[in-house]
Amino acid sequence: MRVLLLTITLLLSHWSPAAAADGYPSQRITVIAPFAPGSGTDGVARIVFQRLSELLKTTIIIDNRVGANGALGATAAARSAPDGYTLLVGGTSTHAANPSLLKSIQYDPIADFAPISQFGLFPYFLIVDPGLPVKSVADLVALAKSKPGTLTFGYANALGQLSGEAFKRRAGIDIAAVPYRNSPQVVTDIIAQRVSMTFMDMAPAVSQVEAGQARALATxxxxxxxxxxxxxxxxxxxxxxxxxxAWSGLFGPKDTPPEIVARLAEGVREVLAEPEIRKRLADIGFEAQWIGPAEFAKHVKDDMDLWATTTREAGIERQ
Known part of the structure; x- marks a missing residue:
């Protein structure tokens, strides 16, 4: 019995969080991106983690798990081992909006995750089909009122949905919502004039807006x-x-060792401080703004509370 107890003690010592963090990382890291390649979240992840892999001297791969407004990828990350080798690029949709938009999600945005750091923000924009005879928000509202029920707005995530519904209510217009699986598909249909407008970050549409294939009316x-x-x-x-x-940031599963959280947070801070990285992020419409674990955790909670209020005001029912 004494030998057995000694063996258990040694094993617990070997697998303690501090011991696990000492050699971290010692293998490949997988980062789950819960939105499609070409989306803003995916773009930020690829820029940040390409450089972070160099700093940590390990391979980091991006695993796109698309579906259910980011809930599919978030669920997979929440259920993974808390060892720092499976992480999540989460954001407003996965950690603030989904509890107010979805009737049932298989994860708790607060209890099931260890917040590591925020990356920054995506300003949001109203983007329209350039074939519409409008040059301002006022023009668009007037057009929608003159042709009730004929204009449409596409959305691929929670922010796009909330923005469109809020626009309908505040402008007093009748426009139909068209859900999409990912943002690049919305942009494609804006260009093809299959949908009238969308609310999204600029990342999937910046080149099309610059080329005049889509028009950004307002932020x-x-x-x-x-x-x-x-x-x-x-x-x-x-x-x-x-x-x-829309904000974006890095999460681990709950019980990820604090030492690993701190190491990753510091690595992200170093990456986001580099002028070349900040420029590359700016080129896809992303404003780098790092905050660490404690402040990030508070930000997530505050934003989730804000979304609960905002979705009620917009009259959005859970799906």
Whole structure:
């Protein structure tokens, strides 16, 4: 019995969180991205983790698990071993909006995750079919009122859905919602004039907007986005609007050792401090803003509470 107890003690010592973190990372890291290749989340992940893999001297692969507004990938990450080798690039959809939009999700955004760090923010924009005879938000509202039920808005995530529904209510217009599996598909249909408008971050559409294949009418943020200063706000366009932007950040499963969380958070901080990385992120419409584990955890909780209020006000029912 004494030998057995000694053996158990030695095993527990060997597998303690501190011991696990000492040699971290010692193998490949998988980062689950819960949205499609070409989406803003995926783009940020590939830029950040390519450089982080160099700093940590290990291979980091991106695993796109698409579906259920990011819930599919988040669930997979929540159920993985808390050893720092399976992580999640989460964001507003997975950790703030889903509890208010989905009737049943298989994870708890707070209890099932260890927040590591925020990467930054995606300003959100109203993007329209350039064939529409509109040059401002006021023009778009007038067109929608003149042709009730004929215009459509596409969305591929929670923010797009909330923005479209809020737009309908605040402008007093009748436009139909069209759900999509991912944001690049929405952009494709904007260009093909199969859908009238969308609300999204600029990452999937920046090249199309610059080429004139899609038109950005306004940002949903209270101030003009520093990366796109020529695009007015919704308020400047004559419509008071809710402040909508998308944040992105890194999570581990609950019980991920604090030492590993700290090591990853510091690595991300170093990556986001590099001017070349910040420029590459800016090129896809992302504003790098690092915050560490404790502040990030508070931000997630506050944003989840905000979404609960905002979705009620927008009249969105859980699906």
């Amino acid at each position: 949903t943020n209270p101030d003009r986005a520093s990366l796109f200063p020529d695009i007015p706000t919704m308020k400047e366009g004559g419509l008071a609007f809710i402040n909508i932007s």
